[in-house]
Amino acid sequence: MPKLVVDAHRLAGPVPFDDLPVDPRADLDRLGIDRALVTHTLSLYADAREGNDALFALDDPRLVPVPVVVPGVPGTSTPATSGEVLEWGARLIRLCPQRHRFDLTGSLTLSWLAEIGLPLAIDLEETSPAELATLARHLPGQRILLLNPGYRWLRKIAGLMTEAPGVWLEMGTVNTQGAVEWLAERFGAERLVFGTGAPVADDCGPRFLLDHLALTPAETDLIAAGSLDLLLGDTGQGGAR
Numbered sequence: 001m002p003k004l005v006v007d008a009h010r011l012a013g014p015v016p017f018d019d020l021p022v023d024p025r026a027d028l029d030r031l032g033i034d035r036a037l038v039t040h041t042l043s044l045y046a047d048a049r050e051g052n053d054a055l056f057a058l059d060d061p062r063l064v065p066v067p068v069v070v071p072g073v074p075g076t077s078t079p080a081t082s083g084e085v086l087e088w089g090a091r092l093i094r095l096c097p098q099r100h101r102f103d104l105t106g107s108l109t110l111s112w113l114a115e116i117g118l119p120l121a122i123d124l125e126e127t128s129p130a131e132l133a134t135l136a137r138h139l140p141g142q143r144i145l146l147l148n149p150g151y152r153w154l155r156k157i158a159g160l161m162t163e164a165p166g167v168w169l170e171m172g173t174v175n176t177q178g179a180v181e182w183l184a185e186r187f188g189a190e191r192l193v194f195g196t197g198a199p200v201a202d203d204c205g206p207r208f209l210l211d212h213l214a215l216t217p218a219e220t221d222l223i224a225a226g227s228l229d230l231l232l233g234d235t236g237q238g239g240a241r
Helices: 025-031 041-045 048-057 083-088 107-116 129-138 154-163 179-187 204-211 217-232
Strands: 006-012 035-040 063-065 120-123 144-147 167-170
Touching (some): 006 041, 041 048, 083 107, 154 179, 167 217
Parallel strands (some): 120 144, 144 167
16 A cells, blocks of 8 residues: 555536535545545636635645746736736646647747746647647756546557656546556556546546556555656655645
8 A cells, every 4th residue: 555645636516517525634544545636627618717716715734736837028917917826826837728729839838938037837638749749858857747647548648758758647448457657667657647636537446547557566665656756856756745
């Protein structure tokens, strides 16, 4: 069993057209998850600014905020300027170029990311391995957490992780037999991060998988929390404190 489990991809808030829990903490307790990095659903499905305000209002040390950033010219962006992102004190930001209609590899986005200098999380459905490889070439120091990769994209994802060493992979949807172990053998457990995407996605499956990986305890501990520290630039293993 892992010493510490941190869900690097969780949602808080209402979900349109579905009856799902708004508060994630009861499910964290049920599944033995110590902390979670959380994005508010309003930022994904409605207004990013409103969702970020609701996210920071949660004010719970178990729920580490991952606000949504929308790069753009004044009047079209969230927040108003790239410099304001640093005032949030966030450890990780999330980009949704498809939902919020901006170019991930456009000059404006690249400028914002270079100025912000924070790791970013992005759902594979919002981009493509080729686009992420382009982003990594333009910003070689950028750390990227790829969310919801699934297992059908393994060939392309392996190519991306080979080309872009700054890409970490959420393992929650890599749920075919031996796939997580295959990735750990080739790229190291330190580039694999536990996450669920709950409550929109299933959290029981990834949590069960984490406990039954055919890896060493040290490798499992890395996936459960330690790799996230490396992504966020922590020297210790504090589980995204």
